[in-house]
Amino acid sequence: MSEVEILADSSGIDFLSTLPVGWNVKALGAVCEPDGGVQTGPFGSQLHAADYVPEGVPSIMPVNIGDNRIVEEGIARIKPDDAKRLSKYLVAKGDIVYSRRGDVERRALVTDKENGWLCGTGCLRVRLMKSVNSIYASYYLGHPEVKAWIVRHAQGATMPNLNTSILSQLPFAVPPRNAQDAIAHFLASIDAKVDVLRNQNKTLEAMARAIFKSWFVDFDPVRAKAEGRTPEGMDAATAALFPSTFTDSPLGPIPEGWRYGPLSESIDIISGGTPKTSISDYWGGDIPWFSVVDAPRAEDVFVLDTEKKITSLGLSKCASILLDEGITIITARGTVGKLALVGRPMAMNQSCYGLKGRDRDSSFFVYFNIKKTVAELQSKTHGSVFDTITKATFDGVHAHYATPEVLASFERIVGQLMKRIKLNCEFSGNLSQLRDTLLPRLISGKLRLTDAQALTEDAT
16 A cells, blocks of 8 residues: 555645646655654653753743744743653654644744753654655645644544644655755745844844833933933933932832832723634634734734634624734733734734723833733732633732833834834734745645745845
8 A cells, every 4th residue: 555545634735636746745654753753742641740840951832832933932841850761752853843732733843952852741743754854844734735634634623632643644745855955945044034033123122121121120310310420321301301319119219200009000901802713704804813822922022913813793792802003912821921012903812911001102111011020920820720810910010100201202212123123023924924825836836946036036
């Protein structure tokens, strides 16, 4: 029996019937290493909650699987001795990791950085033969029809479940190696351009955060004036907005004329909601619908698009409102404390809050102020199953607030940095969209690489 004949079902992957001459179709398991090529991570009986430690070998969980990348933020860790005991589950460069439950179509390619980490509980590891370009494979597995195949074959009506048998039988297009390498190089070059923009954003975000810390945490301008010095890094008009003395507060000395109070006094807290997933008319519209998987990298700040979208009817049938640009979103249940600044009007699910400053034009201050207090908010979570913050949690966290004039100056100065961050996010989003548009045509052989390169040059 041939490799093609052992496929469980290739329906829905239409391009497989029109591949170029010289391309083959095999079951994914047939192009994986024969020993442990498609393998689950350790089960709960092998790794208990008490085994996780603050410092140690990172353990990749489903929440750490981003769009073809490992999300390191908040990753769990295990002791080196446990990693040695579970060495058969360690990942190597070129492996691809999947979630066994939930968003089973999401995958992450392991790079040099994650080499030697653990494929954690709740995950599956795919280890390809050396004859297959793993970068090409990771892009192939991101093809919309391939992702849909995985979702369709996953077991479970309520919570999709993926196993080694299903993943091993996934139809896999195998071009000649030189074609694999060329496709992988081209698509990776687009992602490299995206990485450059993200690195720029990392610098810009750090600059904005440093200004926030200098003004509102360290009170550098006030200290300078109190010592008879001219505040650094600002013009005379901006320096004149700061007092030269301090006053006492429960948080310690704060600038004269500033106030102290709970977070809930300075923000409006907005709840989210989810339309019924069983009603198709509520989904697939043009309104972005934010959930934790859409949280941007810390340096990108803004969320401009989401994985799922709802219709106007769906919005009217759920508890969420349409959030205005500039509102801060914080994830409040399960994975607590991920932040995003709304870059275009959108809705959000009930595991999030929208935070809108009551002072006019204070969106950037609210974002960085919440970012500063995330650790304290996380420390006040509760819940028997999931960590949760409620509206009352914001009553228990206090902060100090500058005068409206200082806030307006901060928004103006930091706004220039944030504008550049948003533009970079928009450009990187366009590049990613171009990559996703070209991907199906390249993987199916319907677009020549030279034509794809020309389209990319036009776009950039």
